[in-house]
Amino acid sequence: MGKGRLWKRSLRAGVLTLLAVAFTGCAIGNGPQSVNRPAGDSMRKIWDLFLPIFWLSVVIFVLVTAILLFALWRFRQRPGEDRHPEQLHGNTRLEIAWTMAPAVILAIIAVPTLSLIFELDRKPGPEALTVRAIGHQWWWEFQYPELNVVTANELHLVVDRPVRIELHSVDVIHSFWVPRLAGKRDVIPGWNNVLTFTPQEVGVFPGQCAEFCGIQHANMKFTVVVQTQEEFDAWIRQQQQPAAEVPADPLAAQGRELFLTPANACMGCHTVAGTEAQGKVGPDLTHVGSRGIIAGGMLENTPENLARWLRNPQAVKPGNKMVLPRQLTDQEIQALVAYLTSLK
Ligand SMILES: [Cu+2]
Numbered sequence: 646m647g648k649g650r651l652w653k654r655s656l657r658a659g660v661l662t663l664l665a666v667a668f669t670g671c672a673i674g675n676g677p678q679s680v681n682r683p684a685g686d687s688m689r690k691i692w693d694l695f696l697p698i699f700w701l702s703v704v705i706f707v708l709v710t711a712i713l714l715f716a717l718w719r720f721r722q723r724p725g726e727d728r729h730p731e732q733l734h735g736n737t738r739l740e741i742a743w744t745m746a747p748a749v750i751l752a753i754i755a756v757p758t759l760s761l762i763f764e765l766d767r768k769p770g771p772e773a774l775t776v777r778a779i780g781h782q783w784w785w786e787f788q789y790p791e792l793n794v795v796t797a798n799e800l801h802l803v804v805d806r807p808v809r810i811e812l813h814s815v816d817v818i819h820s821f822w823v824p825r826l827a828g829k830r831d832v833i834p835g836w837n838n839v840l841t842f843t844p845q846e847v848g849v850f851p852g853q854c855a856e857f858c859g860i861q862h863a864n865m866k867f868t869v870v871v872q873t874q875e876e877f878d879a880w881i882r883q884q885q886q887p888a889a890e891v892p893a894d895p896l897a898a899q900g901r902e903l904f905l906t907p908a909n910a911c912m913g914c915h916t917v918a919g920t921e922a923q924g925k926v927g928p929d930l931t932h933v934g935s936r937g938i939i940a941g942g943m944l945e946n947t948p949e950n951l952a953r954w955l956r957n958p959q960a961v962k963p964g965n966k967m968v969l970p971r972q973l974t975d976q977e978i979q980a981l982v983a984y985l986t987s988l989k
Pocket of ligand 1: 854
């Protein structure tokens, strides 16, 4: 291959790579999990710190690369030239300069970074909402200890009200991450981390486990629903209701029977408040019908998906901890789905 062609090829490959990087950047930039559209105070502060440091790094990168390329070009070996470059040894001034410059830049970056780390860790006032987020392989449990509410995979918060999230794990290390609201925080068994932030925008924000925690780690997602105080209060009132009543629909009533039959094992793993089902292995199902997602955010909560799940949870989410003692019949599945969707 001639020199010219090699040059052209490398140039083309370089430009294409840069474009690809730029375009993925665009896609990420508008996505629901983009950190560059902060909707919470913590993320806003982190982003405001990140941006200037990013641009500072870009300037340094461009400068260093330009000097390097210039040196390569300017001092290249010319045709017919046969000499060694001039040999130098030591230049105290230069060495002091190139040690000091990075040290000074790092010191400048360290001051706001360290102070923000401490600022983000500050304790919120008494007006804060307290939530316990419990990582399970592979779904999230959310408890509101002061409000007596337990739910799964869907966290409700109040706009402009600080939240104090106590992070617990029942098995391995997970990590709680809602990119648009706050930074990541590890969820460690036997060690209770706390994450504090204030959501600043009404909306639905996807989050996910950010620590590899086993085979279904990628399906350990959740959503954060940020609401006004009134909407939140209405949601809390609804979640506080026990679901004890036998549904009027005969199919759903049959589903309830199946659910509460010990041999079917549902009640050994799931809780439905107000019934004998008080299992703690799987998500609390007292109000499962009111939630948008199931199975760690892997499926939308529709009757079809519930049926798929009950037909064979291991085929839908291989390795998950829901193991049924036997294959349910189609009729039983329809009855259970009717019951589960009635649990609003
Ligand atoms: Cu996890």
